[in-house]
Amino acid sequence: MNCLNEPVSPGEEDIVRQAMAGDIDAFEMIYRKYSGMVYGIALRMTNSVEDSEEIVQDVFVSAHRSLKNFREGSSLKTWLYRISVNTSLNALRRTRSIRGRELPMAEGADFEDRRNLQAEAEESEAIEKKVKDLLALLNPDQRACLVLRAKEGLSYDEIARVLNVNINTVRTRLKRARAMIQKHVPAS
């Protein structure tokens, strides 16, 4: 379980301060620690490797630019979650307006044999495919909530703070997201 209320860890505080003073090596250490998390969110949000690499770039470039606005003692992780989700949502909006259509839905998502899910789950590749299929059923806002909740383990309150919405909105989005997924998973 993540705890966003926790401020940056003691060692991290120094690194953040050094990065704020313009030390690029310190900033690289922040990148090494959080790039996987940012990339993971981007991949789940956009379902595109190319877009996700660009999102990771945008997130860290804008994080570097706004480091001076970062309040010392607050959570670096929450801050990066917020930038990551917002950048991903913006990228999705841009892609949609360029392509003029909804995000590609999972084509014939293979949920036919739900009992096989468990066995398949042992292979990470299969899991990744399932994750993609499940998330493709959702709209971007629902997807952001479900990724932060189910994948990143944030509480409703934490998700509300990251997305800047109220808790009931988080609850409703999660409920609809899961209902949508269940609708597409045939009953055994």
Place this chain on the structure above:
Amino acid sequence: MKCQLAKELLLSDYIDSELDQKRYVELQKHLKSCSECWEVFEAVRRTEDILRTSTDPVPPEHVWLLIKERIVSRPGYVLEKITDRLSWLWDEFFSAPRRLAYGATLATVVIFCGIALPLTMHFLPEKTAPVYEEKNQASSAVESADSLLWLDEEFLEIVEDHASL
């Protein structure tokens, strides 16, 4: 508890451990007796497991290199770095404890000048102020003009001597 409410809670607060104790117990009781809701719970739990067990891949190395390039080549980066350094130095040297130290030093100097110096002056034997021989630019210019004049006169004398020879 009715199935509709049970299913709604299953899709949100229950699976997310956000349910209060009273509702939690009620829902548990319902799940034990209702196979339909139990099916829903199992299905939701399975998909949640899938989402949770997926791992975060590391972005390829070129992503960092591109980020670094974008940061360093951004217009104004060098200038910003310099101003950041300067403001950092400013903050360092004028931090609250240092301001206090500077204040104390200044106060000491003021006190010394106000009390110690007049006292020292009082015990020193009186001396006439030293007179400096000032050579201002104008006077030195006159001198050099005079010497030139003198040179001229001497030169003329020599010329005249030669002429008389």
